[in-house]
Amino acid sequence: MTMRVSAIVLLAGLLTGLLAGTTFAQALPAQQSAPDPFDGLRPIGTMSELMVHLIYPTSNAVFYILTRTPTTDAEWGVLEGQTLMLAESANLLMMPSRARGREQWIADALLLLNVGEAALSAAQDRDVPALEALNGPLYESCVTCHQHFRSGYPRRR
Numbered sequence: 001m002t003m004r005v006s007a008i009v010l011l012a013g014l015l016t017g018l019l020a021g022t023t024f025a026q027a028l029p030a031q032q033s034a035p036d037p038f039d040g041l042r043p044i045g046t047m048s049e050l051m052v053h054l055i056y057p058t059s060n061a062v063f064y065i066l067t068r069t070p071t072t073d074a075e076w077g078v079l080e081g082q083t084l085m086l087a088e089s090a091n092l093l094m095m096p097s098r099a100r101g102r103e104q105w106i107a108d109a110l111l112l113l114n115v116g117e118a119a120l121s122a123a124q125d126r127d128v129p130a131l132e133a134l135n136g137p138l139y140e141s142c143v144t145c146h147q148h149f150r151s152g153y154p155r156r157r
Contacts (some may be wrong), residue, residue: 043097050092055112062119062138065131077125087116088091096127104148110139 036156045053051123061068061082070076092098099105099114115138 003128013116032140041095041097043095047098054085054089054092058082058089058116059138059142062086062115062131062134065128065135069128070126076123080120080123083116083119087113087120090116105145106150108141108145109135111144 008100060146068142070079090109093109094106099109118133119134119138124132
């Protein structure tokens with residue numbers, strides 16, 4: 001078939017489909033859609049479990065760096081793991097099922113991600129002053145998120 005004949009056949013098919021009530025997109029050959037990269041991602045823990053078992057203990061490793069300063073290679077390895085988990089916990093917070101497209105939620109989680117990433121770098125460098133300097137930004141990331149999403153925060157006793 002020549003190109004001109006092919007074009008005429010395609011046009012005739014489209015016109016026939018349009019006359020039959022088919023939309024232009026339906027008349028075109030079906031294209032394979034790309035798989036959704038978030039298919040299969042599902043949260044396992046609750047928000048409370050993430051906080052209690054991941055975020056609190058790993059953030060405490062940064063908050064208490066001056067009183068719990070690693071002294072051995074093994075202890076520095078543990079601290080690196082804790083700061084890695086702290087940074088990665090921000091990614092868990094940004095999973096679509098948790099963030100639900102909320103811009104503020106993502107912005108707050110990014111604060112934690114940035115601090116966690118800096119803490120990991122400082123732990124890898126064994127830089128205690130840099131870790132100590134992250135106390136303020138880490139505290140701010142926690143407070144900011146809690147003010148936006150934890151009802152009744154701060155609680156008065």
